Amino acid sequence: MKYNVKIGIPFYKAVYSILFVIVLALVRGITYVEEIGVAMDANIALLALVFCADGYYQEFSEGRWEVFSLCPSKRKWRTLLQRFFLQVIWILIVAMAGYFVFYWQRPGNLGDSDWLLWLQFGIAAAGSIFFFGSLSFTLVNLFHNLWAGLGISVIIWSLLNSTTGQKLPEALYVFAYGKKGVGMMGEGFNWTWILGKISAMAFGSLLLFFGKKKVKETLWTPR
Numbered sequence: 001m002k003y004n005v006k007i008g009i010p011f012y013k014a015v016y017s018i019l020f021v022i023v024l025a026l027v028r029g030i031t032y033v034e035e036i037g038v039a040m041d042a043n044i045a046l047l048a049l050v051f052c053a054d055g056y057y058q059e060f061s062e063g064r065w066e067v068f069s070l071c072p073s074k075r076k077w078r079t080l081l082q083r084f085f086l087q088v089i090w091i092l093i094v095a096m097a098g099y100f101v102f103y104w105q106r107p108g109n110l111g112d113s114d115w116l117l118w119l120q121f122g123i124a125a126a127g128s129i130f131f132f133g134s135l136s137f138t139l140v141n142l143f144h145n146l147w148a149g150l151g152i153s154v155i156i157w158s159l160l161n162s163t164t165g166q167k168l169p170e171a172l173y174v175f176a177y178g179k180k181g182v183g184m185m186g187e188g189f190n191w192t193w194i195l196g197k198i199s200a201m202a203f204g205s206l207l208l209f210f211g212k213k214k215v216k217e218t219l220w221t222p223r
Contacts (some may be wrong), residue, residue, distance in 0.1 A: 001082070007058060008083035009090050013051060020047050023100030028102075033109045036102045037121030041177050042161045044095045045128035049153050051091055052133035055083045059145045077212050084208075085102060088133050090124075095125045120191075124177040127197030131174055132157060134204035138211040171195040 021039045021044075053097055136157065140149030159165055160175060170176045176196035 003153060004079060004083045005086055008086045009065075014090070017047060018096050018098075021094055022101055025098060025101035025104065030105055030107050033107045033114055034112055034116060035105075035107070036099055037117060039178065040095060040099065040101070040121065041124050041128055042175055044091065044125050044133040045174070046154075046157055047095075047163075048088070048091050048129040048133040049136045049157055049190055050150065051142050051149050052087045052098060053136040053153070054146055055087065055137050056080055056141050072155045081208070081212075084137055085135065086131050091129050091133070092122070092126055096122050116129060117215060120177075123194065124197060125202045128174060131200035131204040134211075138207040166192060172199050174200040184188070 002168055015199075021040075024040065024043055028043075030036055096118070099121055127199070132153065134151040135150055138149075139152050140146050143149050143152075165173060165175060170192060173196045177195040
């Protein structure tokens with residue numbers, strides 16, 4: 001476990017993930033507390049996309065791939081999966097803590113519970129982090145190339161975080177939480193966006209299942 005923490009969450013990645021959230025809170029203006037989660041959702045997904053991409057690739061970039069390739073396929077996948085979930089948990093913790101940095105802007109409150117809004121954001125962020133983390137992780141492993149996997153993942157993120165993505169049904173739209181302005185402008189709590197997060201978790205699980213087969217069937221070599 002300690003080894004995978006060291007590999008999956010090295011010091012420099014821990015630092016830039018924290019700085020990312022702090023800078024976001026400093027530059028992304030909000031008026032109401034209800035807007036914090038919406039402001040963070042897509043951005044924290046982008047952070048997860050970058051953070052989780054090199055879970056396997058690090059074995060090559062740091063010269064350990066020859067030893068790692070000798071491990072049984074099941075053990076390799078178990079190690080990679082543990083790294084991935086450690087990264088997901090770390091980013092979620094950073095996001096949940098970073099939520100309160102926005103309070104430096106002294107946002108108003110339209111009457112909703114601050115803690116329930118924070119809980120809503122935690123659920124929304126978990127879906128976004130898991131989906132985009134598994135997307136980049138799987139694509140990098142599929143193409144055996146860090147930049148190809150990252151590039152395609154960013155394109156998908158950009159499309160979903162645009163008016164094109166907003167045309168998807170809410171039940172299939174990972175960013176429905178932000179699209180619908182959850183709890184904003186006196187609308188009260190609206191939990192229908194959670195269907196999009198459930199779908200995102202399901203798609204992310206399928207991606208990991210596909211990634212598992214690729215890791216077991218092929219010898220990963222960098223390109």
